[in-house]
Amino acid sequence: MTNCRGAPTLIRVSPRIALANSADHAQLHSHDLPLAAALRTAGFDPVAEVWTDPSVDWSSYDAVVLRSVWDYHVRYLEFVEWLGQLDKAGVPVLNETDLVCWNADKSYLLELRERGVAIVPSQVAAGACLREVVGGLDGQEIVIKPTVSATARHTIRGTAGSDELSRAMDDLPDAVYLVQPFLKEIQSEGEWSVIYLDGELSHTVLKRPAAGDYRVQDDFGGTAELVEPPAAVLEGAAAALAAANARRAPVYARVDGIVSNGRFLLMELELIEPYLFLPLVPDAADRFAAAIAGRLS
Structure with missing residues:
Protein backbone atom coordinates (compact mmCIF):
# COMPACT_ATOMS: atom_id res chain seq x y z
CA MET A 1 0.00 0.00 0.00
CA THR A 2 1.33 3.50 -0.85
CA ASN A 3 0.24 7.03 0.02
CA CYS A 4 -0.35 9.89 -2.45
CA ARG A 5 3.37 10.58 -2.78
CA GLY A 6 4.15 6.99 -3.62
CA ALA A 7 5.80 6.20 -0.29
CA PRO A 8 4.82 2.91 1.36
CA THR A 9 2.32 3.16 4.18
CA LEU A 10 3.15 1.06 7.23
CA ILE A 11 0.31 -1.06 8.55
CA ARG A 12 0.55 -1.74 12.26
CA VAL A 13 -0.38 -5.32 13.08
CA SER A 14 -1.51 -6.00 16.63
CA PRO A 15 0.33 -8.87 18.33
CA ARG A 16 -2.00 -11.84 18.56
CA ILE A 17 -2.54 -13.52 21.92
CA ALA A 18 -4.26 -16.90 22.13
CA LEU A 19 -6.27 -17.28 25.32
CA ALA A 20 -6.38 -21.06 25.61
CA ASN A 21 -9.53 -22.70 26.93
CA SER A 22 -11.12 -26.14 27.09
CA ALA A 23 -13.84 -27.19 24.67
CA ASP A 24 -16.46 -26.73 27.42
CA HIS A 25 -15.44 -23.08 27.58
CA ALA A 26 -14.64 -22.42 23.93
CA GLN A 27 -15.46 -18.75 24.34
CA LEU A 28 -13.95 -16.68 27.10
CA HIS A 29 -15.21 -17.34 30.58
CA SER A 30 -16.79 -14.26 32.10
CA HIS A 31 -13.89 -13.89 34.52
CA ASP A 32 -11.49 -13.38 31.59
CA LEU A 33 -13.54 -10.73 29.79
CA PRO A 34 -11.73 -7.94 31.70
CA LEU A 35 -8.39 -9.40 30.60
CA ALA A 36 -9.43 -9.51 26.93
CA ALA A 37 -10.56 -5.89 27.12
CA ALA A 38 -7.33 -4.84 28.81
CA LEU A 39 -5.23 -6.63 26.19
CA ARG A 40 -7.08 -4.85 23.40
CA THR A 41 -6.52 -1.52 25.13
CA ALA A 42 -2.82 -2.39 25.40
CA GLY A 43 -2.64 -2.95 21.63
CA PHE A 44 -3.00 -6.74 21.46
CA ASP A 45 -5.45 -8.92 19.57
CA PRO A 46 -6.71 -11.54 22.06
CA VAL A 47 -8.41 -14.59 20.56
CA ALA A 48 -10.14 -17.41 22.47
CA GLU A 49 -8.91 -20.80 21.26
CA VAL A 50 -9.58 -24.38 22.37
CA TRP A 51 -6.30 -26.03 23.25
CA THR A 52 -7.39 -29.43 21.86
CA ASP A 53 -8.56 -28.03 18.50
CA PRO A 54 -6.28 -29.58 15.83
CA SER A 55 -7.16 -26.87 13.32
CA VAL A 56 -5.54 -24.07 15.35
CA ASP A 57 -2.24 -22.78 13.97
CA TRP A 58 -0.57 -21.93 17.24
CA SER A 59 2.53 -20.67 15.45
CA SER A 60 0.43 -17.77 14.13
CA TYR A 61 0.23 -16.36 17.66
CA ASP A 62 2.77 -14.20 19.43
CA ALA A 63 1.98 -15.95 22.71
CA VAL A 64 -0.41 -18.41 24.34
CA VAL A 65 -1.87 -17.54 27.73
CA LEU A 66 -3.42 -20.48 29.56
CA ARG A 67 -6.81 -19.58 30.90
CA SER A 68 -9.77 -21.98 31.16
CA VAL A 69 -7.93 -25.18 30.22
CA TRP A 70 -10.06 -26.85 32.84
CA ASP A 71 -9.83 -30.33 31.34
CA TYR A 72 -6.03 -30.62 31.34
CA HIS A 73 -6.14 -33.00 34.29
CA VAL A 74 -8.30 -35.54 32.44
CA ARG A 75 -6.13 -35.27 29.30
CA TYR A 76 -2.85 -34.90 31.13
CA LEU A 77 -0.50 -36.66 28.71
CA GLU A 78 -2.11 -34.89 25.77
CA PHE A 79 -1.73 -31.59 27.60
CA VAL A 80 1.96 -32.11 28.27
CA GLU A 81 2.49 -33.13 24.64
CA TRP A 82 0.70 -29.99 23.45
CA LEU A 83 2.92 -27.82 25.62
CA GLY A 84 5.93 -29.54 24.08
CA GLN A 85 4.64 -28.76 20.61
CA LEU A 86 4.30 -25.09 21.51
CA ASP A 87 7.87 -25.09 22.77
CA LYS A 88 9.07 -26.74 19.57
CA ALA A 89 7.23 -24.12 17.50
CA GLY A 90 8.85 -21.35 19.53
CA VAL A 91 5.53 -19.96 20.79
CA PRO A 92 5.86 -18.29 24.21
CA VAL A 93 3.50 -19.78 26.80
CA LEU A 94 2.44 -17.98 29.94
CA ASN A 95 3.11 -19.28 32.43
CA GLU A 96 6.24 -20.99 31.10
CA THR A 97 5.81 -24.62 30.15
CA ASP A 98 8.40 -26.05 32.54
CA LEU A 99 6.70 -24.33 35.45
CA VAL A 100 3.28 -25.50 34.26
CA CYS A 101 4.39 -29.12 33.92
CA TRP A 102 5.92 -29.06 37.39
CA ASN A 103 2.76 -27.54 38.83
CA ALA A 104 0.39 -30.00 37.12
CA ASP A 105 1.17 -32.77 39.63
CA LYS A 106 0.36 -31.89 43.22
CA SER A 107 3.28 -33.90 44.51
CA VAL A 120 -1.06 -29.03 54.86
CA PRO A 121 0.42 -32.38 56.02
CA SER A 122 0.46 -34.63 52.96
CA GLN A 123 1.36 -38.14 51.92
CA VAL A 124 1.52 -39.39 48.34
CA ALA A 125 0.18 -42.88 47.67
CA ALA A 126 -0.05 -44.83 44.43
CA GLY A 127 -3.42 -46.47 43.94
CA ALA A 128 -2.17 -49.90 44.98
CA CYS A 129 -0.79 -48.48 48.25
CA LEU A 130 -3.65 -46.12 49.05
CA ARG A 131 -5.44 -48.40 51.50
CA GLU A 132 -2.20 -49.11 53.32
CA VAL A 133 -1.52 -45.40 53.76
CA VAL A 134 -5.10 -44.72 54.87
CA GLY A 135 -4.92 -47.67 57.26
CA GLY A 136 -2.11 -45.94 59.12
CA LEU A 137 -4.43 -43.01 59.84
CA ASP A 138 -7.23 -45.03 61.45
CA GLY A 139 -9.83 -42.83 63.15
CA GLN A 140 -8.63 -39.57 61.59
CA GLU A 141 -10.80 -37.47 59.31
CA ILE A 142 -8.96 -37.20 56.02
CA VAL A 143 -9.21 -35.97 52.45
CA ILE A 144 -8.05 -38.01 49.46
CA LYS A 145 -7.47 -36.35 46.09
CA PRO A 146 -5.54 -37.30 42.92
CA THR A 147 -2.19 -35.59 42.49
CA VAL A 148 -3.36 -34.60 39.01
CA SER A 149 -6.84 -33.16 39.41
CA ALA A 150 -8.92 -29.99 39.53
CA THR A 151 -12.32 -28.80 40.78
CA ALA A 152 -12.43 -31.49 43.48
CA ARG A 153 -12.65 -34.28 40.87
CA HIS A 154 -12.29 -37.71 42.51
CA THR A 155 -11.81 -35.99 45.87
CA ILE A 156 -13.34 -37.72 48.87
CA ARG A 157 -13.49 -37.00 52.58
CA GLY A 158 -14.18 -39.31 55.48
CA THR A 159 -12.89 -41.07 58.56
CA ALA A 160 -10.00 -43.46 57.97
CA GLY A 161 -11.08 -46.99 58.83
CA SER A 162 -14.79 -46.32 58.36
CA ASP A 163 -16.92 -48.46 56.08
CA GLU A 164 -18.25 -45.32 54.41
CA LEU A 165 -14.79 -44.12 53.36
CA SER A 166 -13.82 -47.63 52.30
CA ARG A 167 -16.81 -47.78 49.96
CA ALA A 168 -15.95 -44.36 48.55
CA MET A 169 -12.40 -45.55 47.90
CA ASP A 170 -13.81 -48.49 45.94
CA ASP A 171 -15.03 -46.00 43.34
CA LEU A 172 -11.71 -44.20 42.93
CA PRO A 173 -9.81 -44.85 39.67
CA ASP A 174 -6.29 -46.27 39.72
CA ALA A 175 -4.14 -43.18 40.12
CA VAL A 176 -1.67 -41.50 42.47
CA TYR A 177 -3.28 -39.71 45.40
CA LEU A 178 -2.58 -37.12 48.05
CA VAL A 179 -3.77 -38.10 51.52
CA GLN A 180 -4.23 -35.19 53.90
CA PRO A 181 -5.90 -34.56 57.25
CA PHE A 182 -9.16 -32.67 57.01
CA LEU A 183 -8.59 -29.34 58.72
CA LYS A 184 -11.80 -27.90 60.11
CA ILE A 272 -1.67 -23.17 35.33
CA GLU A 273 -5.16 -21.72 34.84
CA PRO A 274 -6.40 -20.42 38.16
CA TYR A 275 -9.45 -18.27 38.59
CA LEU A 276 -7.91 -14.90 39.48
CA PHE A 277 -11.02 -13.01 40.60
CA LEU A 278 -10.25 -10.22 38.13
CA PRO A 279 -13.79 -8.78 38.17
CA LEU A 280 -13.41 -7.97 41.89
CA VAL A 281 -10.47 -5.59 41.35
CA PRO A 282 -10.96 -2.84 38.75
CA ASP A 283 -7.30 -2.43 37.72
CA ALA A 284 -6.15 -6.05 38.05
CA ALA A 285 -6.85 -6.91 34.41
CA ASP A 286 -4.80 -3.91 33.26
CA ARG A 287 -1.89 -5.04 35.40
CA PHE A 288 -2.26 -8.58 34.09
CA ALA A 289 -2.16 -7.29 30.51
CA ALA A 290 0.89 -5.17 31.34
CA ALA A 291 2.64 -8.25 32.76
CA ILE A 292 1.95 -10.15 29.54
CA ALA A 293 3.21 -7.23 27.47
CA GLY A 294 6.36 -7.10 29.55
CA ARG A 295 7.21 -10.72 28.77
CA LEU A 296 6.79 -10.15 25.04
CA SER A 297 8.72 -6.92 24.76
Whole structure:
Protein backbone atom coordinates (compact mmCIF):
# COMPACT_ATOMS: atom_id res chain seq x y z
CA MET A 1 0.00 0.00 0.00
CA THR A 2 1.33 3.50 -0.85
CA ASN A 3 0.24 7.03 0.02
CA CYS A 4 -0.35 9.89 -2.45
CA ARG A 5 3.37 10.58 -2.78
CA GLY A 6 4.15 6.99 -3.62
CA ALA A 7 5.80 6.20 -0.29
CA PRO A 8 4.82 2.91 1.36
CA THR A 9 2.32 3.16 4.18
CA LEU A 10 3.15 1.06 7.23
CA ILE A 11 0.31 -1.06 8.55
CA ARG A 12 0.55 -1.74 12.26
CA VAL A 13 -0.38 -5.32 13.08
CA SER A 14 -1.51 -6.00 16.63
CA PRO A 15 0.33 -8.87 18.33
CA ARG A 16 -2.00 -11.84 18.56
CA ILE A 17 -2.54 -13.52 21.92
CA ALA A 18 -4.26 -16.90 22.13
CA LEU A 19 -6.27 -17.28 25.32
CA ALA A 20 -6.38 -21.06 25.61
CA ASN A 21 -9.53 -22.70 26.93
CA SER A 22 -11.12 -26.14 27.09
CA ALA A 23 -13.84 -27.19 24.67
CA ASP A 24 -16.46 -26.73 27.42
CA HIS A 25 -15.44 -23.08 27.58
CA ALA A 26 -14.64 -22.42 23.93
CA GLN A 27 -15.46 -18.75 24.34
CA LEU A 28 -13.95 -16.68 27.10
CA HIS A 29 -15.21 -17.34 30.58
CA SER A 30 -16.79 -14.26 32.10
CA HIS A 31 -13.89 -13.89 34.52
CA ASP A 32 -11.49 -13.38 31.59
CA LEU A 33 -13.54 -10.73 29.79
CA PRO A 34 -11.73 -7.94 31.70
CA LEU A 35 -8.39 -9.40 30.60
CA ALA A 36 -9.43 -9.51 26.93
CA ALA A 37 -10.56 -5.89 27.12
CA ALA A 38 -7.33 -4.84 28.81
CA LEU A 39 -5.23 -6.63 26.19
CA ARG A 40 -7.08 -4.85 23.40
CA THR A 41 -6.52 -1.52 25.13
CA ALA A 42 -2.82 -2.39 25.40
CA GLY A 43 -2.64 -2.95 21.63
CA PHE A 44 -3.00 -6.74 21.46
CA ASP A 45 -5.45 -8.92 19.57
CA PRO A 46 -6.71 -11.54 22.06
CA VAL A 47 -8.41 -14.59 20.56
CA ALA A 48 -10.14 -17.41 22.47
CA GLU A 49 -8.91 -20.80 21.26
CA VAL A 50 -9.58 -24.38 22.37
CA TRP A 51 -6.30 -26.03 23.25
CA THR A 52 -7.39 -29.43 21.86
CA ASP A 53 -8.56 -28.03 18.50
CA PRO A 54 -6.28 -29.58 15.83
CA SER A 55 -7.16 -26.87 13.32
CA VAL A 56 -5.54 -24.07 15.35
CA ASP A 57 -2.24 -22.78 13.97
CA TRP A 58 -0.57 -21.93 17.24
CA SER A 59 2.53 -20.67 15.45
CA SER A 60 0.43 -17.77 14.13
CA TYR A 61 0.23 -16.36 17.66
CA ASP A 62 2.77 -14.20 19.43
CA ALA A 63 1.98 -15.95 22.71
CA VAL A 64 -0.41 -18.41 24.34
CA VAL A 65 -1.87 -17.54 27.73
CA LEU A 66 -3.42 -20.48 29.56
CA ARG A 67 -6.81 -19.58 30.90
CA SER A 68 -9.77 -21.98 31.16
CA VAL A 69 -7.93 -25.18 30.22
CA TRP A 70 -10.06 -26.85 32.84
CA ASP A 71 -9.83 -30.33 31.34
CA TYR A 72 -6.03 -30.62 31.34
CA HIS A 73 -6.14 -33.00 34.29
CA VAL A 74 -8.30 -35.54 32.44
CA ARG A 75 -6.13 -35.27 29.30
CA TYR A 76 -2.85 -34.90 31.13
CA LEU A 77 -0.50 -36.66 28.71
CA GLU A 78 -2.11 -34.89 25.77
CA PHE A 79 -1.73 -31.59 27.60
CA VAL A 80 1.96 -32.11 28.27
CA GLU A 81 2.49 -33.13 24.64
CA TRP A 82 0.70 -29.99 23.45
CA LEU A 83 2.92 -27.82 25.62
CA GLY A 84 5.93 -29.54 24.08
CA GLN A 85 4.64 -28.76 20.61
CA LEU A 86 4.30 -25.09 21.51
CA ASP A 87 7.87 -25.09 22.77
CA LYS A 88 9.07 -26.74 19.57
CA ALA A 89 7.23 -24.12 17.50
CA GLY A 90 8.85 -21.35 19.53
CA VAL A 91 5.53 -19.96 20.79
CA PRO A 92 5.86 -18.29 24.21
CA VAL A 93 3.50 -19.78 26.80
CA LEU A 94 2.44 -17.98 29.94
CA ASN A 95 3.11 -19.28 32.43
CA GLU A 96 6.24 -20.99 31.10
CA THR A 97 5.81 -24.62 30.15
CA ASP A 98 8.40 -26.05 32.54
CA LEU A 99 6.70 -24.33 35.45
CA VAL A 100 3.28 -25.50 34.26
CA CYS A 101 4.39 -29.12 33.92
CA TRP A 102 5.92 -29.06 37.39
CA ASN A 103 2.76 -27.54 38.83
CA ALA A 104 0.39 -30.00 37.12
CA ASP A 105 1.17 -32.77 39.63
CA LYS A 106 0.36 -31.89 43.22
CA SER A 107 3.28 -33.90 44.51
CA TYR A 108 5.17 -30.61 44.08
CA LEU A 109 3.83 -29.89 47.57
CA LEU A 110 6.32 -32.34 49.01
CA GLU A 111 9.14 -30.57 47.17
CA LEU A 112 8.03 -27.26 48.62
CA ARG A 113 7.93 -28.82 52.08
CA GLU A 114 11.56 -29.86 51.63
CA ARG A 115 12.32 -26.22 50.78
CA GLY A 116 10.89 -25.06 54.06
CA VAL A 117 7.31 -24.20 53.08
CA ALA A 118 4.60 -25.00 55.63
CA ILE A 119 2.06 -27.18 53.82
CA VAL A 120 -1.06 -29.03 54.86
CA PRO A 121 0.42 -32.38 56.02
CA SER A 122 0.46 -34.63 52.96
CA GLN A 123 1.36 -38.14 51.92
CA VAL A 124 1.52 -39.39 48.34
CA ALA A 125 0.18 -42.88 47.67
CA ALA A 126 -0.05 -44.83 44.43
CA GLY A 127 -3.42 -46.47 43.94
CA ALA A 128 -2.17 -49.90 44.98
CA CYS A 129 -0.79 -48.48 48.25
CA LEU A 130 -3.65 -46.12 49.05
CA ARG A 131 -5.44 -48.40 51.50
CA GLU A 132 -2.20 -49.11 53.32
CA VAL A 133 -1.52 -45.40 53.76
CA VAL A 134 -5.10 -44.72 54.87
CA GLY A 135 -4.92 -47.67 57.26
CA GLY A 136 -2.11 -45.94 59.12
CA LEU A 137 -4.43 -43.01 59.84
CA ASP A 138 -7.23 -45.03 61.45
CA GLY A 139 -9.83 -42.83 63.15
CA GLN A 140 -8.63 -39.57 61.59
CA GLU A 141 -10.80 -37.47 59.31
CA ILE A 142 -8.96 -37.20 56.02
CA VAL A 143 -9.21 -35.97 52.45
CA ILE A 144 -8.05 -38.01 49.46
CA LYS A 145 -7.47 -36.35 46.09
CA PRO A 146 -5.54 -37.30 42.92
CA THR A 147 -2.19 -35.59 42.49
CA VAL A 148 -3.36 -34.60 39.01
CA SER A 149 -6.84 -33.16 39.41
CA ALA A 150 -8.92 -29.99 39.53
CA THR A 151 -12.32 -28.80 40.78
CA ALA A 152 -12.43 -31.49 43.48
CA ARG A 153 -12.65 -34.28 40.87
CA HIS A 154 -12.29 -37.71 42.51
CA THR A 155 -11.81 -35.99 45.87
CA ILE A 156 -13.34 -37.72 48.87
CA ARG A 157 -13.49 -37.00 52.58
CA GLY A 158 -14.18 -39.31 55.48
CA THR A 159 -12.89 -41.07 58.56
CA ALA A 160 -10.00 -43.46 57.97
CA GLY A 161 -11.08 -46.99 58.83
CA SER A 162 -14.79 -46.32 58.36
CA ASP A 163 -16.92 -48.46 56.08
CA GLU A 164 -18.25 -45.32 54.41
CA LEU A 165 -14.79 -44.12 53.36
CA SER A 166 -13.82 -47.63 52.30
CA ARG A 167 -16.81 -47.78 49.96
CA ALA A 168 -15.95 -44.36 48.55
CA MET A 169 -12.40 -45.55 47.90
CA ASP A 170 -13.81 -48.49 45.94
CA ASP A 171 -15.03 -46.00 43.34
CA LEU A 172 -11.71 -44.20 42.93
CA PRO A 173 -9.81 -44.85 39.67
CA ASP A 174 -6.29 -46.27 39.72
CA ALA A 175 -4.14 -43.18 40.12
CA VAL A 176 -1.67 -41.50 42.47
CA TYR A 177 -3.28 -39.71 45.40
CA LEU A 178 -2.58 -37.12 48.05
CA VAL A 179 -3.77 -38.10 51.52
CA GLN A 180 -4.23 -35.19 53.90
CA PRO A 181 -5.90 -34.56 57.25
CA PHE A 182 -9.16 -32.67 57.01
CA LEU A 183 -8.59 -29.34 58.72
CA LYS A 184 -11.80 -27.90 60.11
CA GLU A 185 -10.54 -24.34 59.66
CA ILE A 186 -11.60 -24.53 56.04
CA GLN A 187 -15.20 -24.65 57.26
CA SER A 188 -14.89 -22.30 60.22
CA GLU A 189 -12.50 -19.72 58.75
CA GLY A 190 -12.35 -20.40 55.01
CA GLU A 191 -9.58 -20.76 52.44
CA TRP A 192 -7.33 -17.87 51.46
CA SER A 193 -6.35 -17.17 47.86
CA VAL A 194 -3.50 -14.70 47.39
CA ILE A 195 -3.12 -13.52 43.78
CA TYR A 196 0.15 -12.33 42.29
CA LEU A 197 0.69 -10.65 38.92
CA ASP A 198 4.24 -10.53 37.58
CA GLY A 199 5.48 -11.55 41.00
CA GLU A 200 3.78 -8.65 42.78
CA LEU A 201 0.94 -9.01 45.26
CA SER A 202 -2.30 -8.02 43.54
CA HIS A 203 -5.23 -8.93 45.79
CA THR A 204 -6.52 -11.50 48.24
CA VAL A 205 -9.87 -13.24 48.54
CA LEU A 206 -11.33 -15.40 51.26
CA LYS A 207 -13.32 -18.38 49.98
CA ARG A 208 -15.88 -20.18 52.10
CA PRO A 209 -17.75 -23.43 51.44
CA ALA A 210 -21.50 -23.77 51.56
CA ALA A 211 -22.94 -24.83 54.91
CA GLY A 212 -22.08 -28.46 55.61
CA ASP A 213 -19.65 -28.72 52.69
CA TYR A 214 -15.87 -28.35 52.55
CA ARG A 215 -15.38 -27.53 48.86
CA VAL A 216 -14.95 -23.82 48.25
CA GLN A 217 -15.48 -23.84 44.47
CA ASP A 218 -18.58 -21.99 43.30
CA ASP A 219 -19.60 -25.21 41.51
CA PHE A 220 -20.50 -26.50 44.98
CA GLY A 221 -22.01 -23.30 46.35
CA GLY A 222 -18.81 -21.75 47.67
CA THR A 223 -18.44 -17.99 47.97
CA ALA A 224 -15.53 -15.55 47.73
CA GLU A 225 -14.98 -12.00 48.91
CA LEU A 226 -12.16 -9.49 48.56
CA VAL A 227 -10.46 -9.04 51.94
CA GLU A 228 -7.37 -7.61 53.60
CA PRO A 229 -5.33 -10.61 54.76
CA PRO A 230 -3.46 -10.89 58.04
CA ALA A 231 0.35 -10.79 58.02
CA ALA A 232 0.61 -14.57 58.45
CA VAL A 233 -1.22 -15.13 55.17
CA LEU A 234 0.93 -12.68 53.22
CA GLU A 235 4.17 -14.03 54.67
CA GLY A 236 3.23 -17.64 54.05
CA ALA A 237 2.01 -17.02 50.52
CA ALA A 238 5.14 -15.07 49.59
CA ALA A 239 7.34 -17.86 50.95
CA ALA A 240 5.46 -20.48 48.94
CA LEU A 241 5.75 -18.53 45.70
CA ALA A 242 9.46 -17.86 46.24
CA ALA A 243 10.11 -21.56 46.89
CA ALA A 244 8.84 -22.49 43.42
CA ASN A 245 12.33 -21.51 42.22
CA ALA A 246 11.05 -20.23 38.88
CA ARG A 247 13.59 -18.66 36.54
CA ARG A 248 11.38 -15.59 36.50
CA ALA A 249 8.41 -14.69 38.62
CA PRO A 250 5.25 -16.25 37.17
CA VAL A 251 3.15 -13.85 35.12
CA TYR A 252 0.22 -14.96 37.28
CA ALA A 253 -0.07 -17.07 40.38
CA ARG A 254 -2.59 -17.91 43.05
CA VAL A 255 -1.50 -19.21 46.43
CA ASP A 256 -4.20 -21.13 48.29
CA GLY A 257 -4.04 -22.04 51.95
CA ILE A 258 -5.58 -21.91 55.39
CA VAL A 259 -4.53 -20.48 58.71
CA SER A 260 -4.21 -23.11 61.44
CA ASN A 261 -2.96 -22.19 64.92
CA GLY A 262 -1.84 -18.83 63.57
CA ARG A 263 0.23 -20.34 60.76
CA PHE A 264 -0.46 -20.25 57.03
CA LEU A 265 -0.48 -23.76 55.56
CA LEU A 266 -0.20 -24.08 51.81
CA MET A 267 -2.92 -26.13 50.14
CA GLU A 268 -2.03 -25.45 46.50
CA LEU A 269 0.18 -23.19 44.42
CA GLU A 270 -1.88 -22.52 41.28
CA LEU A 271 0.26 -21.65 38.24
CA ILE A 272 -1.67 -23.17 35.33
CA GLU A 273 -5.16 -21.72 34.84
CA PRO A 274 -6.40 -20.42 38.16
CA TYR A 275 -9.45 -18.27 38.59
CA LEU A 276 -7.91 -14.90 39.48
CA PHE A 277 -11.02 -13.01 40.60
CA LEU A 278 -10.25 -10.22 38.13
CA PRO A 279 -13.79 -8.78 38.17
CA LEU A 280 -13.41 -7.97 41.89
CA VAL A 281 -10.47 -5.59 41.35
CA PRO A 282 -10.96 -2.84 38.75
CA ASP A 283 -7.30 -2.43 37.72
CA ALA A 284 -6.15 -6.05 38.05
CA ALA A 285 -6.85 -6.91 34.41
CA ASP A 286 -4.80 -3.91 33.26
CA ARG A 287 -1.89 -5.04 35.40
CA PHE A 288 -2.26 -8.58 34.09
CA ALA A 289 -2.16 -7.29 30.51
CA ALA A 290 0.89 -5.17 31.34
CA ALA A 291 2.64 -8.25 32.76
CA ILE A 292 1.95 -10.15 29.54
CA ALA A 293 3.21 -7.23 27.47
CA GLY A 294 6.36 -7.10 29.55
CA ARG A 295 7.21 -10.72 28.77
CA LEU A 296 6.79 -10.15 25.04
CA SER A 297 8.72 -6.92 24.76
